[in-house]
Amino acid sequence: MxxxxxxxxxxxxxxxxxxxxxxxxxxxxxxxxxxxxxxxxxxxxxxxxxxxxxxxxxxxxxxxxxxxSSPRTGRREERKLQESLAGPPAAHPNAARKELLDTYYEKQVRLSPHVLGHSKAHVAKLVSELVRAGRADIPPESSLAFRGDYIQIGSAYEEHKVGSPDCFDLLVPLRLPRGLKLEPRCHLTGDCGPGGLAGCSLEAPRKSDWVRHHRAFVDGFFGELGGSEFYRLRPPQVLRWFYSNVQRCLSAIRYPFEQRCYITLSLAEDRVLLHLNPRSDYVCCHISMGVRLIPALHLGDGAYLVAQPKSGVPGSLHEMLWNVYFPKHEQKFLGWVKGRMPASSCHLKCLQLLKAMRELSGQMMDVKGATQWRTVLSSYAIKMAWMQLLLCTPPEAWEECHLVERVEDLLRTLRDGLHKRQIGHIFMRGDAGPLPDFHCLPKFLKEVPPTNLIAGFDPADLDLVSARLAYSWVHLHRLIRLGRPQRDSAARAMRCKHLDST
CATH class of the missing domain: 1.10.287 (Helix Hairpins)
Incomplete structure (x- = not known):
């Protein structure tokens, strides 16, 4: 790097x-x-x-x-920070670093609740109409269909988005054909490649009556491995069907929404993306937004399988694996944490600052190094390490005055995981500590070995990422001064007509 x-x-x-x-x-x-x-x-x-x-x-x-002079913090703030880093910790506490973090957070990281609320409302209105247009009240006999709802996931809905509310992730649950019963089977993490969650396949016996009576659906959506007694539902075929169905539904509802914004749909790298470009400031500050629609199948107990395959040889087991998502568990967990935290808690701010520091450090690398850096330090891996820290730290330690100490704890948790070659998933038998009582996994997932989010990466790359994390924290003031802004300052300064009219 x-x-x-x-x-x-x-x-x-x-x-x-x-x-x-x-x-x-x-x-x-x-x-x-x-x-x-x-x-x-x-x-x-x-x-x-x-x-x-x-x-x-x-x-x-x-x-x-x-x-x-520093364009971000000014000459005085930078001198203070350098003195605090050079001097002994007892003589110079973390006041200068705390001031730097607060200034950077307010100017570049924190989202405006008003702007975020407008963006979420516009996305919700469009996607609600979209999935309603493709809903099937009764499961079709030999085809997939929308269930008619969606699930909000990701940082924009979990209140730790960084920079600008310009990207949203939504799970769109699907209905299987009437009478089709699929058995999930989990595979070892090593079969999923670097950084993967536990991979699962959805299988149907070859000799079942449903398979014999619906050959067209089986030929279009299922695959088989040599000598296997099961057909497996293939995520690429489901993604293609999902994309064409979203196109059809979008055509039916497009007209009233295009009076407010331009809408385009694309399928790139197994991602179905809606692009919204506002014509006026119906969405504040003319933010161009991307909405990622992810087809999902409900496993039960709040767990979903998502059609998000990695690259694999067509017809191989790798190509037929699905990823396990726990959106309901994560939402309940974050709600439980929020109820325990003090009013002036900095737990979300801590996660946002670390993600912003990752982006700043990635800007200083070449293309190959930055790609590897962001792949190892994925947002999901950082969030899992943060959740582990939340379980191990008492609520009173998350007061705003302890922000620097908690950021350092999160950095230490990540570096320890990189050195041990293990960052666990707290919902997949992680060892972070006791989970709340509401946590309940589907039966077949309880027998799966612990999931490692950095499995398969080169140990040398993990060591480089760990060293770069330490360097980024020590030289944070320089990264802030040299880095590109997380969001457009011109857009931030624009007034919204909805605020002026209230």
Missing amino acids: TVYTLNLRVFWPLVFCILLATLCFHQILHRGHDSGPDGCDTRSHALLSLVKLILAFGFGYLLIKRCS
């Missing part, structure tokens, strides 16, 4: 000196050409040259002064 860092305090003064030398050289040549027969310049030409040099020196002074 090669890191490229540009020292702006040296770069811009150097550029100014080069330009100044060029100007002086040009002036000397100009004087040589414009001088009179006696070799003397006119008074007006000398005055013009003096004005040029004064302007050049003035511009250089402003440029150097600008580059010598």
Whole structure:
């Protein structure tokens, strides 16, 4: 992971000196050409040259002064932070770092509840109409269908989104054909590839009556492995059906929504994406949003299998695996945590800051290093480590005044997991501690070995990520100063007409 860092305090003064030398050289040549027969310049030409040099020196002074100060926290804040890092911990507590984190959080990380609420309302209205158009009250005899509802998942709905509310994830449950019974079977984590959740297949016996009477559906949606007694439902076929069905439903409801925004639908890398581009500020600040629709099959007890396969050889077991999601468990867990926390809790802020730090550090890497960095430190892996820390830490320790200590604890939890080559899933027999009473897994998942979210990664890559985490925390003030903003400041400054009318 090669890191490229540009020292702006040296770069811009150097550029100014080069330009100044060029100007002086040009002036000397100009004087040589414009001088009179006696070799003397006119008074007006000398005055013009003096004005040029004064302007050049003035511009250089402003440029150097600008580059010598931090655009994010200012010169005073950066000096404080550097002194606190250089001095002994007892003499310099975490006040400077806390001030830096608070400033960065308010300016670049925290979402406006008003803007987020508008975005969520617009997405909810569109997707509600979409799934209602494809709903089947009675399961069809030989086809899939929408169940008629959707489940909100991801950071935008769990209150830890970073930057801008421009991306939303929604599970769309499907109905299986009437009479079809599929048996889930879980496979070892190693079969799922690096960073994968437990992979499951959905199987139907070859000799069942339903399979014999519905050959068209079996040929279109099922696959088989040589010598197996079961057909397996294939996620790629379900994704293709889902995409075409969403297209059909979108055509039926498109007109009233396109009066407010442009709507496009795409299928890329096994992802069905709705793109919403507002025509006016019905959505605040003209935010262009992406809505990821994920087809899912209900397993029971709040668990879902999602059609989100990784790349695999067609016809192999790898291609027929589904991922297990626990949206209801995660929502209940976060609600339970929120009820235990003090009013001024920083637990969500801690998670947001760590995700923002990951993005800042990734901006300083080359493309290959940044891809590996974000793959190992996926948002889901960070969230699972954060949930483990929530179970192991008393609620009073999450007061706002302990923000720096809790961020350091989360960093330590992640680094320990990387060194041990194990970041567990707390709902898949994780060892984080006792879970609340409402946690209940489907029976077949209780027999699955513990899931490792970083299984299959190269140990050398894990060590590099761990070292980069420590470096990012120590040099956070530099990353903030050099990094690109998490969101557009111009969009943030725009007023919404709905606020003005209230």
